[in-house]
Amino acid sequence: MPSNAGRAPFAMPVDDGAPPKIPRSDSALVELAMRKHVLLYGLIGGVLIAGLKFIEYRWLVVDHSVEIYGALVAAVFAGLGIWLGLRLTRPARHTETVVVREVRVEAPVEFVRDRDKVASLGITPRELEILELIAAGLSNKEIAARVFVSENTVKTHSSRVFDKLGARRRTQAVQLGKELRLIP
Amino acid sequence: MPSNAGRAPFAMPVDDGAPPKIPRSDSALVELAMRKHVLLYGLIGGVLIAGLKFIEYRWLVVDHSVEIYGALVAAVFAGLGIWLGLRLTRPARHTETVVVREVRVEAPVEFVRDRDKVASLGITPRELEILELIAAGLSNKEIAARVFVSENTVKTHSSRVFDKLGARRRTQAVQLGKELRLIP
């Protein structure tokens, strides 16, 4: 834009100034762009006023200092207004729309024991433990060795849990136990 | 979110001169909008000043009215600036943060038989069938009745599959079979 370089008083303060001191913020880019536009605006304003001034001179306007004063005030307050507007809307700019997208994750689907069912069937902790070991494929003897009891005890426990599950074989007990979410 | 949503209110007939550049990005769009508004602003400013000038002449404002004039200009331009600032930041307010939250979804994960493992273990279809029925909790006799063979045949099949799996008990065979994805 051609400026009236001849008129020193019209050198807009924004022209040489406006040091690009950009505050570090997430919207630094937007602010930079805006600053650019404030400059542009000032420039246009200056040209406009210059035009008016020229017209004023052409028409022998008495006092032109009022226009300069007004233009300066206008420019300054416009900048202030923009800045204020940005200030005021800053919190609003943090408005974000949270979109929750459900993503299918290959989850091992960790086991959750159905304690209610365990309770309703009257299965004791020990019996459940034995059932788990049966499901692991251990024999009564191995289970007895692992939990430090006699094989007879293991048999008793398993018999009881079979009874409570209505199972006649250990494989059936395992199947039912898994189905009823008593064991993993 | 349609990016031109913020643009719609600014569709002004004043600035057709602006080449309809294809908005490559949001920043380009913001700049375009801003240019429009700077032009509009300048126009309004010019009109305002002209109006004030007219008023000034009409009412023969004295020297003291300069303050009033300045204040008016300041107030008006400050308001304009605020309005402009708000307008300009509107696109920023549309900033949308997409938060992808991974949600564990119960995935049924239907069973897929590991045929390679079946083949590598040399397990025949019949043996696999028997293994499945064993896993279902059936006794050899029940299996025999279901597949219409003698119990001895079932025993042979199960013995073979136990051998191939390295299992010593049917519960262990079931456990291994599930672990190796041979059966559901």
Added chain:
DNA sequence: CCCAAAATCACCCATTCGGATGACGCGCCC
């Protein structure tokens, strides 16, 4: 402290299961 539930152990008996072995028939392929 007492009681009931739970856990422990034992014995007996019948059934089931697992291992080993042998045999027969059928379809397939070299």
Added chain:
DNA sequence: GGGCGCGTCATCCGAATGGGTGATTTTGGG
């Protein structure tokens, strides 16, 4: 035709399992 894989069936035997009964000890709560 002979070999091979697969499915079928059988017999014997020992081990494991399931069912029933009874008993003792431990434990937790009223």
